[in-house]
Structures are given as structure tokens and as C-alpha cells.
């Protein structure tokens with residue numbers, strides 16, 4: 324395959340499709356979403372068969388269990404993809420909304436109209452449900468998209484792409500509004516990020532290697548969705564029952580997601596009370612605990628205990644591993660988090676109102692949570708219907724990105740024959 328030519332063609336097709344998508348009616352876009360949902364349910368067996376091929380290949384290469392979990396599509400996950408599309412269909416259409424329309428002294432009326440971004444290139448991990456969530460959000464927000472999922476998911480992504488295109492066709496929308504790149508050759512990524520004539524925005528979801536390349540090479544603006552070095556800080560004013568539930572869920576609910584806790588900070592006055600209890604819970608899941616010297620001494624009998632190294636505080640394990648540090652107070656916790664966190668999601672467990680407010684104001688992360696698990700940092704859980712991912716950028720969109728994050732506004736002016744004096 325001549326990758327440069329192939330990507331030029333994909334880019335041109337996306338650009339043409341984006342013009343039609345920008346003016347598509349809400350009814351058409353919603354019809355496409357419903358048709359895709361129905362096709363996914365109808366073809367559940369074929370989707371699972373494609374996923375099985377990917378899973379077998381990934382197992383053969385020794386992919387880590389948490390990554391296999393991310394790649395696998397259960398019957399429930401397939402139902403959830405379809406349900407997610409129906410939820411996106413039920414959301415109000417943001418496109419065309421005019422806000423803040425005001426008369427100016429000159430007589431003109433000035434307002435802002437919400438518009439689509441155009442063509443969005445999304446590079447993401449081997450997680451097939453993202454293919455459907457991203458396609459659904461891009462369709463509803465009137466964009467065209469070029470999708471480059473993780474190579475381990477290629478068969479499943481192609482099967483899903485066919486169903487998405489079937490739905491677009493059925494609703495009278497351009498099938499090339501959603502294109503899945505058919506090659507796993509990373510040269511295609513290199514092309515995608517250097518086609519500003521066709522691509523308006525790149526959304527990279529991934530780790531440091533991906534981002535380093537994109538920062539060096541991309542000539543297209545990006546909304547970066549980076550790694551999650553997420554923290555839970557258990558304060559000495561915490562309700563310890565809540566704290567244990569939250570700290571267990573934040574680590575053990577799913578190891579491979581970016582909103583999983585990687586470091587637990589515990590206030591010194593309650594460390595001896597809470598840490599052994601938590602260790603009992605973590606031991607059931609065989610979670611390795613990488614502890615600073617103080618926590619190490621408290622948990623000396625724990626079966627999977629390791630002394631933490633400096634590098635642990637800035638490591639995203641995506642695995643049953645947790646680093647633990649005892650801190651003196653909220654100030655030390657905030658300082659640690661702002662130094663080591665990837666500014667994705669951080670949680671405080673405390674019953675103290677003033678400390679909660681301080682944590683929310685001072686922790687510089689996309690989602691700052693009080694008394695709930697970091698795992699809630701998710702577009703669906705935040706009520707966005709679905710998400711493109713979790714932006715760790717500060718500009719344009721921050722945190723879970725839903726429909727609004729895939730749009731922009733332009734000024735619109737209604738005149739009545741006015742001329743400037």
C-alpha cells in the first residue's frame with residue numbers, strides 16, 4: 324500500500340464529507356445513530372468473532388491482562404456501545420445554536436453560533452468501544468472523523484466501521500464521514516498529523532511515546548488526552564469507611580484505564596488505622612504495594628510489598644500495582660500531587676469542608692473529586708452521554724470531552740443595512 328497516497332485520499336474524502344456533515348439535520352444525524360445501534364445489536368455475533376481474532380493474536384504476543392481487558396468486547400460491552408449511541412441521539416444537537424445575541428449601538432446584532440470543528444483525526448488505544456463512541460459523538464457534532472485505533476484491535480475496528488458506514492448510508496449521510504484507517508503501519512499516523520489541509524484537529528489518546536512523536540511532528544492542532552497518574556489522598560478528617568471503599572475501587576475496579584488511581588497518599592495521623600485495613604482488601608486482588616519507608620514499616624507483613632523508588636511517584640502502572648506515601652497534611656498532599664500528577668484526575672477523601680474547597684481550587688487537574696472514586700472521571704458518568712476521552716490539555720476542552728468539546732463557536736452578525744461610521 325502506498326501510505327502517503329492512501330492517507331491523502333482518506334483526507335480528501337473526510338474533508339468533503341465534513342461539509343455535508345456540518346449542514347446535516349439533527350433528524351438525519353439521530354437516524355444514523357439509531358441505525359448504527361441497531362446494526363451493532365444485529366451483528367453482535369460477528370463483532371465478537373472479529374474481537375476473538377484480535378484477542379487471540381494479542382494473547383499470543385503476551386499482551387498484559389489489563390490491556391486484554393481493555394481490548395475485549397463482552398456481550399454487555401456490545402449492548403453498552405449500542406445504548407451509548409442511543410443516548411447520544413437523545414442529547415440536544417449543539418450545532419447551529421446561537422447564544423448571546425445582542426444589539427450594538429450601531430444597530431447590528433452580534434451573537435455566537437455553535438459550529439462543528441470539521442475533520443477530527445483520533446489516534447487511540449486498542450479499545451474497540453472507543454471506535455463507536457468517537458464515531459457517534461463526531462456524527463452528532465456534525466464532524467467527519469478519521470479513526471486510528473490501536474493495532475491490536477484492527478479486525479474489530481474494521482467490523483465496527485462497516486456498521487457505522489451502513490448507518491450513515493441509511494440516513495442519507497456521507498459514508499466517508501467516519502473512516503477507520505485500514506493499516507496498522509504507523510507511517511499512516513505520520514501522514515494524518517501532517518495534513519492540515521484536510522484535518523482540523525488531532526485527538527491523541529495515549530501514552531508518552533505517542534505524545535512525544537506528535538509534539539515533534541504534528542502540524543495540526545491537538546487536544547491531548549494523555550496518561551493518568553491519578554491520586555487519592557486520605558485526609559485525617561476522612562470517614563474511614565468511605566476512604567477504604569474509594570481507595571479500593573479507584574485501584575481495583577479496572578487496572579487498565581487512565582482514571583485508575585496509581586498513587587495513594589495517606590495522612591500520618593490515620594495511617595496506622597486505615598493502611599492495614601486497605602492492605603487486607605488489596606491482598607485479595609494481589610495488588611503489589613510500593614511503599615515509602617513509613618508505609619513499608621506499617622505493612623511489613625503484607626505479602627506483596629516493595630520499597631518505592633523515586634520513579635514510582637511518576638509511573639502509570641496500568642496494572643495491579645499501587646504506590647503509597649504517608650504525608651503530614653493537606654499541604655504536603657497538594658504539593659505532591661501538583662508535582663507528580665499528570666493533571667488528569669485526583670481525589671480527596673475528607674469530611675472537612677474547608678479542606679475540600681482548598682483541594683478543589685489548588686489541585687491543578689482536569690477533574691478534582693471529593694469523596695468519590697477517580698474512576699468516575701468519564702464522559703458517561705459525568706452525564707455527557709459518551710466521551711472522546713479525557714483531555715489533559717487546558718485549552719479548548721479539559722476533562723471528559725463530549726459533544727461540546729468537538730465544537731467551536733463563530734461570531735454571527737445580523738445587520739439591517741448598517742454601515743460603519
Ligand SMILES: NC(=O)C1=CN([C@@H]2O[C@H](COP(=O)(O)OP(=O)(O)OC[C@H]3O[C@@H](n4cnc5c(N)ncnc54)[C@H](OP(=O)(O)O)[C@@H]3O)[C@@H](O)[C@H]2O)C=CC1
Pocket residue numbers: 446447448449471472473474475507509512513528529530531532533536548549550551580581639711712713714715
Ligand atoms: N486521557 C485519556 O482519555 C486516555 C489516556 N490513555 C492513556 O494511554 C496510555 C495507554 O494506552 P496504550 O495503548 O499503551 O497507548 P499508546 O500510546 O501505546 O497507544 C495509543 C495509540 O497510539 C499509537 N501510537 C503509540 N505510539 C505511537 C507512535 N510513536 N507513532 C504512531 N502511533 C503511535 C498506538 O498505535 P499502535 O497500535 O501501533 O501501538 C495506538 O493507536 C496510558 O498512558 C493511558 O492513560 C488511554 C486512553 C484514554
Ligand SMILES: N[C@@H](CCC(=O)OP(=O)(O)O)C(=O)O
Pocket residue numbers: 393448450579580581582698700701702710712713
Ligand atoms: N472513561 C474511561 C476511562 C478512560 C479510558 O478510556 O481509558 P483507557 O482504558 O486507558 O482507554 C472509563 O472510565 O471507562
